[in-house]
Amino acid sequence: MSTDSVAALNDWFAEEILPHEAALERYLKRAWRNREELYDLRQEIYVRVFEAAGKARPHSPRLFLFSTAKHLLTDRVRRSRVLRIDAVGDLEALNLTAGDTTPEHELHERQQLMRLANALRELPPRCREVVWLRRVDELSQKEVASLMNISEKTVETQIMKGTRLLASAMFATRRKQKLQRQFQ
Numbered sequence: 001m002s003t004d005s006v007a008a009l010n011d012w013f014a015e016e017i018l019p020h021e022a023a024l025e026r027y028l029k030r031a032w033r034n035r036e037e038l039y040d041l042r043q044e045i046y047v048r049v050f051e052a053a054g055k056a057r058p059h060s061p062r063l064f065l066f067s068t069a070k071h072l073l074t075d076r077v078r079r080s081r082v083l084r085i086d087a088v089g090d091l092e093a094l095n096l097t098a099g100d101t102t103p104e105h106e107l108h109e110r111q112q113l114m115r116l117a118n119a120l121r122e123l124p125p126r127c128r129e130v131v132w133l134r135r136v137d138e139l140s141q142k143e144v145a146s147l148m149n150i151s152e153k154t155v156e157t158q159i160m161k162g163t164r165l166l167a168s169a170m171f172a173t174r175r176k177q178k179l180q181r182q183f184q
Contacts, residue, residue: 006168009054013164016061017049024069031073039141041076043159045069047167054171119169123162130155131162 028038048068058064133144145152
């Protein structure tokens with residue numbers, strides 16, 4: 001994705017999606033019980049919308065935003081009904097062996113992790129620190145703000161910026177790989 005198309009996508013996102021933030025927050029508060037997860041849900045919705053819009057802009061951005069939110073919540077409910085690994089007392093009962101993953105799968109996972117690490121390194125320093133503290137160290141928004149001596153709104157803005165930049169970088173890498181495979 002070229003710099004111009006990324007800029008256009010960022011502009012589209014700011015103009016067509018972000019104005020619905022308050023309505024999205026109200027919807028999530030009504031639809032999801034765990035208030036602590038609302039911020040992360042909203043960010044995940046934004047990432048999904050951003051990535052999808054990178055492929056093709058939706059005709060009705062507001063409808064697409066809320067459809068994405070509904071699908072994410074549905075996925076979360078569905079996953080919560082699946083037996084969690086930590087709920088199983090005996091992992092051997094799951095009949096898993098270390099050899100279940102293929103070398104190709106492990107290589108793919110390592111490559112994805114390297115791409116993410118490279119994209120993270122490319123973030124502006126403050127943005128990178130905020131994303132790291134929030135997503136890796138799993139500090140709350142309030143804790144990050146206090147630790148960095150910035151406002152919670154700044155933390156939120158930096159997370160949103162970092163999420164968009166990371167999604168954009170990962171999307172660009174996937175698209176490049178897809179094109180490379182087509183010409184091999």
